[in-house]
Amino acid sequence: MADAAGGRPRFDYQGVVAVAPVTIPYVRYSIRTAHWFLARALGQLLQVSGLGKSAIDGLCVSSFTLAPDTAIGLTQHLGVSPRWLDHIPLGGACGVVALRRAARAVQSGDADIVACLAGDTNHVDSFRLTLSNFSSFARDAVYPYGAGGPNASFAFLTANYMREYGVERADFGKLCVAQRENALRFEHALFRKPLTLDEYLDARPIADPLRLFDCVMPCAGADAFLVMSAERARSLGLPAVRILSTIERHNGFADDPIQARGGWAIDRDDLYDQAGVGPRDIDSLQVYDDYPVISLMQIEDLGFCEKGAGARFVRENSFTWNGTFPLNTSGGQLSAGQAGASGGYLGVVEAMRQLTGVAGDRQVKAARTGMVSGFGMINYDRGLASAAAILAAA
Amino acid sequence: MTRELVRPRRKNPVLRTRLPTLPPGGRSRVALGLTAAAALGRFELQRCRDCQAVQYPPVEACSRCLSVRLRWESQSGEGLLLARTELAHSNDLFFRERLPWQLGMVRLDCGPTVVVHLHGDCAEAPTRVRVDARLDRSGQAVLFAFPATETPNMADDPQLREFTCDPRFRKVLVTDGRTPLGQAIAESLVKAGADLVWVGQAEPWKQFPGLDALRAMPQVSIVPLDLTDSASVRELAAEIGGRVDIVVNNAEVHRTHGISDRQGIETARLEMDVNYFGLLRLAQSFGPALRARAADGPLGAVAWVNLLSIYALSNFPPHGTFSASKAAALSLSQCLRAEMRPAGVRVVNLFPGPIDDEWNQTVLPPKVSPAVLARALTAALKSGVEDVFPGDVAQEWLERWRDNPKALERELAG
Ligand SMILES: [Zn+2]
Numbered sequence: 001m002a003d004a005a006g007g008r009p010r011f012d013y014q015g016v017v018a019v020a021p022v023t024i025p026y027v028r029y030s031i032r033t034a035h036w037f038l039a040r041a042l043g044q045l046l047q048v049s050g051l052g053k054s055a056i057d058g059l060c061v062s063s064f065t066l067a068p069d070t071a072i073g074l075t076q077h078l079g080v081s082p083r084w085l086d087h088i089p090l091g092g093a094c095g096v097v098a099l100r101r102a103a104r105a106v107q108s109g110d111a112d113i114v115a116c117l118a119g120d121t122n123h124v125d126s127f128r129l130t131l132s133n134f135s136s137f138a139r140d141a142v143y144p145y146g147a148g149g150p151n152a153s154f155a156f157l158t159a160n161y162m163r164e165y166g167v168e169r170a171d172f173g174k175l176c177v178a179q180r181e182n183a184l185r186f187e188h189a190l191f192r193k194p195l196t197l198d199e200y201l202d203a204r205p206i207a208d209p210l211r212l213f214d215c216v217m218p219c220a221g222a223d224a225f226l227v228m229s230a231e232r233a234r235s236l237g238l239p240a241v242r243i244l245s246t247i248e249r250h251n252g253f254a255d256d257p258i259q260a261r262g263g264w265a266i267d268r269d270d271l272y273d274q275a276g277v278g279p280r281d282i283d284s285l286q287v288y289d290d291y292p293v294i295s296l297m298q299i300e301d302l303g304f305c306e307k308g309a310g311a312r313f314v315r316e317n318s319f320t321w322n323g324t325f326p327l328n329t330s331g332g333q334l335s336a337g338q339a340g341a342s343g344g345y346l347g348v349v350e351a352m353r354q355l356t357g358v359a360g361d362r363q364v365k366a367a368r369t370g371m372v373s374g375f376g377m378i379n380y381d382r383g384l385a386s387a388a389a390i391l392a393a394a
Numbered sequence: 395m396t397r398e399l400v401r402p403r404r405k406n407p408v409l410r411t412r413l414p415t416l417p418p419g420g421r422s423r424v425a426l427g428l429t430a431a432a433a434l435g436r437f438e439l440q441r442c443r444d445c446q447a448v449q450y451p452p453v454e455a456c457s458r459c460l461s462v463r464l465r466w467e468s469q470s471g472e473g474l475l476l477a478r479t480e481l482a483h484s485n486d487l488f489f490r491e492r493l494p495w496q497l498g499m500v501r502l503d504c505g506p507t508v509v510v511h512l513h514g515d516c517a518e519a520p521t522r523v524r525v526d527a528r529l530d531r532s533g534q535a536v537l538f539a540f541p542a543t544e545t546p547n548m549a550d551d552p553q554l555r556e557f558t559c560d561p562r563f564r565k566v567l568v569t570d571g572r573t574p575l576g577q578a579i580a581e582s583l584v585k586a587g588a589d590l591v592w593v594g595q596a597e598p599w600k601q602f603p604g605l606d607a608l609r610a611m612p613q614v615s616i617v618p619l620d621l622t623d624s625a626s627v628r629e630l631a632a633e634i635g636g637r638v639d640i641v642v643n644n645a646e647v648h649r650t651h652g653i654s655d656r657q658g659i660e661t662a663r664l665e666m667d668v669n670y671f672g673l674l675r676l677a678q679s680f681g682p683a684l685r686a687r688a689a690d691g692p693l694g695a696v697a698w699v700n701l702l703s704i705y706a707l708s709n710f711p712p713h714g715t716f717s718a719s720k721a722a723a724l725s726l727s728q729c730l731r732a733e734m735r736p737a738g739v740r741v742v743n744l745f746p747g748p749i750d751d752e753w754n755q756t757v758l759p760p761k762v763s764p765a766v767l768a769r770a771l772t773a774a775l776k777s778g779v780e781d782v783f784p785g786d787v788a789q790e791w792l793e794r795w796r797d798n799p800k801a802l803e804r805e806l807a808g
Contacts, residue, residue: 128485141427141451143594144418144536145509146495147486148479155479156499159519172524205482208498257501279701357649380451380498381507 010274016103016206017230017240017394020048021266021349023188026221026337034065034197034340035077037119042078045115049236050224058084058227060102061340062094062118064130079178079209085109091376092288093241093248093385094118094344095223100246100389102227104113104120112228119222122338127218130340137380147209149223149357151215153378154291155207161293162209169209171315172292172393173200175327176213176334179289185321185362190219190337205253213334215393221339222348230394239356240394244369245274248387262294262375263386266303272303279303279368282390284354284364285325286347289332294383298373299327302388319361329354329362347372368393396515399550400444401563401589414689414737415488419532427454427466432527432535433780434792439504450506463658463700471525473502475539476636478512478519490532496553498539498712500525500771517541528557529778531738533731550777554691558778559640559697559740562587567630567638569594569676570645571620573647574699575749577604578768579642584613586772591632594645621672622664639693640775641680644679644701645672648753652714662705670726673700677730688737697775698734700727701744704791705799706745706803731780742774747787760786 022044024037038061046053059082060069069077071087073097076386084105088094095118100361102114131149133139140358146152161167177197197211203212216340227239233240247270247393249263272278289299296310305313319327330350333343351370353359369392374383431438442456443463455462461476481495489495498512500523502641509523516523522542527535538557542550549560558563562585568741570576571593591614596604598618608614616632621643647668675697676790686694705717707722724743731741748754750761753765762785770784783792794802 029396041404094478131485136422137451139418140421142418142509143486144530144532145485145511146481146489146497146533148481148489150496151483152479152481152497154479154483156497156509159479160477205480207482208480210479214471257507258499304558373522381509 013243020239021352024222030220037222041222058114060116061088062261093376093387095348096374096387114227115234118341118345119226122220158293167311183335188329190333191335192282216333219337223345241246244388259382396547412689416532417488429535435779437527440464448504473500510537540572559775564639566588566640575764578764582768596620627675635683640697665719670722685737
């Protein structure tokens with residue numbers, strides 16, 4: 001047991017594993033609803049695991065476009081009767097949070113097998129609708145200001161971050177170019193053409209200093225995985241990953257005038273202590289990359305380099321699947337697309353694939369220990385949720 | 395630096411007139427506190443009465459101590475611009491038509507971080523700015539950051555002009571030129587750069603003091619307009635309705651009667667006929683034309699101004715029937731405002747205390763002079779406020795009325 005930030009020891013995640021990472025292929029637009037994507041995700045989980053629907057006694061759902069329904073309504077749509085149910089509206093942090101909650105449910109015996117699903121549809125107007133009603137603060141104090149959506153909010157954070165820490169657009173560009181290279185080896189990525197640094201730098205301006213390739217492309221799709229006991233996974237013959245540790249924090253550093261760090265910086269010692277590993281032991285990192293500045297923030301705040309040393313770290317490393325610091329090895333949202341809440345699952349399922357050795361021609365060599373990090377919910381002027389998990393090959 | 399506004403070229407009349415779009419107007423109820431203050435030209439934020447923390451965005455409970463005792467209080471708006479961006483893409487039609495659009499993030503000295511529309515003359519971040527609240531075309535308050543010190547042509551910032559109703563280069567109808575106030579308004583609008591000021595005259599065959607001075611201004615054109623005559627109003631609307639950008643309805647009849655000092659309703663009927671039905675006739679004839687031209691380029695139709703009275707809020711018994719007619723006009727102006735809002739045309743109400751004219755001869759000073767009132771009107775158009783209480787008396791009445799309407803009623807009854 002490791003000491004938590006609160007001083008009391010935290011239980012480990014012994015005996016619980018995550019299995020069966022699945023992805024319902026992303027498409028730019030769909031006339032289907034979120035229910036359609038989530039149903040397909042559950043169907044795929046059953047197919048991959050060989051389980052019947054009645055074996056699923058825990059369900060965890062994240063989606064922006066499920067409204068007016070929530071997880072409870074979805075049980076009737078999907079015809080399941082779980083004894084443990086959760087709905088996690090945490091955007092980019094939902095994957096890690098689903099994993100840690102489901103793990104505790106299985107560990108405590110409240111559920112045997114939890115299906116964790118995230119998915120969204122994308123109609124031609126759904127992004128605009130999501131934006132204008134994202135939160136009461138956004139409706140009152142952000143959307144009436146140009147209705148730029150997250151682009152405008154992250155433009156502020158990016159401009160401030162660049163000025164404060166001497167980051168150049170080319171530094172962000174290097175991450176984006178590497179991720180595109182990774183995406184070319186991920187069959188579900190929406191972007192299938194290589195990206196050059198010049199294309200990145202000269203792209204159409206969106207919200208200065210952000211240009212086109214700094215922004216994710218909203219799309220439709222779903223990702224999912226199962227959480228169950230290690231024995232159950234073994235008897236089903238499913239390749240599994242162990243959970244070494246997790247953290248979660250909301251509205252951290254609330255007094256910072258503008259966001260230049262996230263809650264990871266509060267909890268990372270706890271994260272590494274519980275896992276019994278350090279940053280050097282992480283052989284691939286999946287960060288939430290709705291904008292590259294957030295990737296850099298996570299690299300710093302999770303201790304891979306000092307705060308403010310991100311630019312140098314970028315210049316000294318390479319970030320493709322076979323680079324010195326494999327990052328977002330399936331292309332991240334910037335190159336795979338952002339399928340709503342699925343963006344919070346993308347890193348989790350990719351880490352699971354890397355650690356179980358099924359990442360195909362983007363497989364990181366000898367991947368033993370991976371980290372997934374999540375970030376979510378620009379409620380007003382900053383992202384509120386941060387989360388991270390360290391996973392290991394079983 | 396902002397370039398001085400140049401007179402836009404005459405629009406090709408064959409081209410389609412752009413339909414009005416509005417910026418997003420949805421707000422939570424608590425956020426309307428910002429709008430209530432901005433309508434009066436004030437920048438107020440909620441402040442906790444228990445821990446003094448200033449709150450933003452508007453909240454139901456103090457985000458520091460959870461107290462629900464929050465009060466809207468005036469703020470200086472001083473702050474530091476932390477970051478800026480130029481939007482090249484928007485999800486909203488109103489902004490799409492106006493890109494690129496400047497935005498900023500400002501740390502106010504009073505505490506909160508705010509997202510603002512940014513004046514083009516603000517320097518690169520970090521730099522000091524002054525934040526103020528403005529009504530946008532949807533009629534809702536937004537925050538706007540200005541450079542900390544005046545810059546040349548500051549009012550001509552194209553983005554700022556989307557929030558104001560500046561008379562510069564615009565065409566204005568002033569409904570009554572016979573009074574010193576009407577003449578002062580015409581002069582003030584001309585000084586503010588209005589292109590053309592039509593001034594109404596109910597009885598065109600009659601001379602009146604000040605007529606020559608009006609005629610001497612090349613921008614002024616005297617037109618026949620009798621608000622008690624529907625045909626007269628319709629005729630003028632048919633002639634100039636398609637060109638008017640701002641209507642200033644200053645025509646009024648003011649008699650000094652209560653109920654029991656006079657028999658019959660003739661004078662009261664005349665007051666209503668001008669002060670209330672006159673507004674109704676005018677709104678029916680000119681309102682649709684203004685709405686249709688609200689998005690007509692950078693100088694489209696923008697505002698409708700009503701000369702009401704502080705007596706519209708609470709009856710002043712010595713001028714009892716006049717007060718009642720102004721209360722009726724106030725109520726109708728709210729209807730007009732609701733009908734003009736979808737087009738983004740602002741309805742501005744002036745609530746002066748006693749004007750220094752013949753009908754207030756026996757009212758003790760302070761009284762507001764026509765020139766001061768006219769300047770307040772022009773200033774209101776330039777800053778884009780909705781309700782104007784010019785002069786000390788009006789300000790004091792407003793405070794008393796907001797504090798306790800019943801107490802004011804008793805005080806006015808004497
Ligand atoms: Zn408080």
